[in-house]
Amino acid sequence: MEKTSISSKSLYRLLIYQRCLRKLFENGIETVSSSALAKASGVKPAQLRKDLGYFGQIGTRGLGYPVEDLIYAIRDFLGRTTLKPVILIGAGNLGSALIRYDGFNKGGFEVIGAFDLFPQSVAGKDLNIPVYPMDNLATFIQQKKIRLVILCVPGEHAQEVTNTLVMCGIGGILNFSPTVLQVPDSVSVNNVDLALELENLSYFVTQDK
Numbered sequence: 207m208e209k210t211s212i213s214s215k216s217l218y219r220l221l222i223y224q225r226c227l228r229k230l231f232e233n234g235i236e237t238v239s240s241s242a243l244a245k246a247s248g249v250k251p252a253q254l255r256k257d258l259g260y261f262g263q264i265g266t267r268g269l270g271y272p273v274e275d276l277i278y279a280i281r282d283f284l285g286r287t288t289l290k291p292v293i294l295i296g297a298g299n300l301g302s303a304l305i306r307y308d309g310f311n312k313g314g315f316e317v318i319g320a321f322d323l324f325p326q327s328v329a330g331k332d333l334n335i336p337v338y339p340m341d342n343l344a345t346f347i348q349q350k351k352i353r354l355v356i357l358c359v360p361g362e363h364a365q366e367v368t369n370t371l372v373m374c375g376i377g378g379i380l381n382f383s384p385t386v387l388q389v390p391d392s393v394s395v396n397n398v399d400l401a402l403e404l405e406n407l408s409y410f411v412t413q414d415k
Contacts, residue, residue: 212260219257221313222247224280228312230273239270281314289316291350295367296358297322297337300382304356305333317356319346323363340367347374354378361385 212220226246230238244254258264261279264271289311294301297320304310310317317335322328325337338346346352355376359367364383371379371393378394381387384402387395 216257219247219249219253220280220284222249223254223257224277224284225313227273227277227280231277235273237270237272243271284314290314290354291316291318291352292354292356293318293346293350293352294320294356294358295322295340295343295371296360296383297325297328297331297333298358301356301358302328302331302333304358304382305335315354318350321346343370344374347371347376352376354380356380356382357387358382 223243226243227238229246240255240258241251244251247254258271258276261276261283264276264279292310292315294305294317297305301320301322305317305320319335320328320333320337321340321343322337323340325339328337353376355371355378357364357367357371357379361384364381364385365387368379368387368389372389376393379387379389379396381395381397382400384399386397389395
């Protein structure tokens, strides 16, 4: 299956399947049925079988899917046989917390460096990667061939930093800044607005009487 032939929704489901499969593998489970994996992933079994059908004949009727083989099949399709390098910009409270998050490595990514306007201000936060001044950003991206960035800067600085990232050839931005970024079509942006998500969630929660 070529990457250009898969929809964004299908790709997202593959990521969910992969996460569930890793948990099964860590618990020593060797095979999983389509119904069990679908339930764990929050999709219908028919949808799961359709998505996994792109990989050819992996599972066996009546026995299920071999967990390890399916992990490798999805990983190879996603192109994550090695950890992909990522940088983080804005090493404040949120940025520092994300640096410590070990889920990136489990997902196939490695945050190899962080950048901040005042790198000395994060000294003592016990971060396991170096924090560089913004002046070093362009050179670092070029030398390390970085294509992915996690952006955690304040909203008023986000577009300015993004313009620099675009000029440096960055292709994907995971944006935690509370602003809508203007980028060319060649750059992908995923926005994570925590306050907005909480506001959206609260709408569906019954208020105490």
